[in-house]
Amino acid sequence: MAIKLKQLDGGTMDLPSEALQSFKTAFKGGVLSAEDPDYEETRKVWNAMIDRRPGLVARCTGTADVVQAVRFARQHGLLSSVRGGGHNIAGLAVCEGGLMIDMSLLRGVWVDPLRHTALAQAGCTLADVDRETQLHGLAAVLGFVSATGIAGLTVGGGFGYLTRRHGWTCDNLVSMEVVTADGQVLHASADAHADLFWALRGGSGNFGIVTSFEYRLHPVGPEILGGAIAWQGDEAVQVLEAYRAFSAAAPRELTSVAVLRIAPPAPWLPKEVHGKPIVAIFVCHSGQIEDGDALLAPLRATGRPIADIVTRRPYVQMQSLLDATQPKGRRYYWKSHYLPGIDRPFIDLVVAHAARIASPHSALLMFQIQGALNELPAGHSPAGNRDAAYVLNIAGSWEKPEDDGANMQWARDCFEATRAFSTGGTYINFLTEEEGRDRVEAAYGRTNLDRLATLKQHYDPENFFRHTKNVSG
Ligand SMILES: Cc1cc2nc3c(=O)[nH]c(=O)nc-3n(C[C@H](O)[C@H](O)[C@H](O)COP(=O)(O)OP(=O)(O)OC[C@H]3O[C@@H](n4cnc5c(N)ncnc54)[C@H](O)[C@@H]3O)c2cc1C
Structure with a gap:
């Protein structure tokens, strides 16, 4: 039939x-x-x-x-x-x-501990790669939630706890094997098919199907100092002010993420705050563990923390600390900006929007990414956004279709209200279904997008890879 x-x-x-x-x-x-x-x-x-x-x-x-x-x-x-x-x-x-x-069955990872590289097949999750590289005290620059796929993350740019030290995930690529739209198998690197190698470092799925990624690895762990500190929501302004100063002064080995949300019934949070607004700062210090406590002292001295689970722990455990907040099968809607910094009017705005959160699963997240990525020229890769210091993700998450409207509206309102504080840029991998050409341009900038469109014409003239955030001219 x-x-x-x-x-x-x-x-x-x-x-x-x-x-x-x-x-x-x-x-x-x-x-x-x-x-x-x-x-x-x-x-x-x-x-x-x-x-x-x-x-x-x-x-x-x-x-x-x-x-x-x-x-x-x-x-x-x-x-x-x-x-x-x-x-x-x-x-x-x-x-x-x-x-x-x-590609999700392709999950092999081969580490070369002498060269500090790993070859990972394109169906790997972040957890697959971290597990193998950490055997050798090494790590690739990956993201914050371990079930995420490396493929989409890497071809869209990629950031995580090691970004401040080493840049976007795609800044740490050595080579890729790619199947192009005409069915050819190419090995792309700085020395071979360099233009394709450039395009795949942020240009997302527009240029071919990567079958394996070769990453440059960095010594990390296997133990780091990491975890989270939480406060009640009524201290949010004070805590975010402290976060602003703390993150601005932090060395690149120390990455932190500020989260505003309703407290989930997690065992690390006191029962009395479950279901009430909280602010939490997640931290990962991948430098000398002994230096970490002094660096964290100003945060710990802020307000009245209700929980503190920052401790010496395996890096792979840190990499999955946020997993439970992002299960497969919920309804999600995100809006996002890159921020050049954080100031008091911005803090007041996000705290006001956090108070109007429409679901116990939603959150406002600020990821600090400032550091190595800012030192490369704008055209180094399409991932670009070399002026970004933080990522704001307005992350709506709920369970029932009848709640779609209220939750999406909450995210859109906060997005519009915070637009003036953005660099004007955004992350291609955080764009939702309805975000179109103007947001793709915001993600790449005009110059990088023009170059991507030219390369797309060369590598995929018929736009075979069109089920993407498309870069065709
Ligand atoms: C819970 C959660 C946490 C996240 N955290 C982070 C984070 O910390 N840092 C970060 O940078 N991003 C993060 N993201 C965003 C993430 O980078 C994107 O969602 C990315 O698309 C996920 O990759 P995937 O392989 O799972 O995607 P998929 O949904 O499988 O694929 C998405 C697109 O990627 C492209 N693609 C997939 N596989 C290939 C391939 N082999 N070759 C070429 N193109 C391919 C295709 O265009 C595909 O349509 C997170 C996302 C989620 C849902």
């Missing part, structure tokens, strides 16, 4: 069963359609707001499968999407009715 599939031009085709059969013969991994038992779990992504049903899912087992999937899609003019960890807020990993090229 023929299967209906969505095409690049927006139409649909009936794929004859012989064509599907010959693809299945050439492809080593599983090819799933709606009636397969694994289909439902594979098509679902982290954000439950995204409910798309691909016509087929090609579960790749290696580079040869990726090439087969691209050739099959090209031959039949199919709409395609690429899935890594499935964590993109806009749900770019899954296309309606087309072919989802699923």
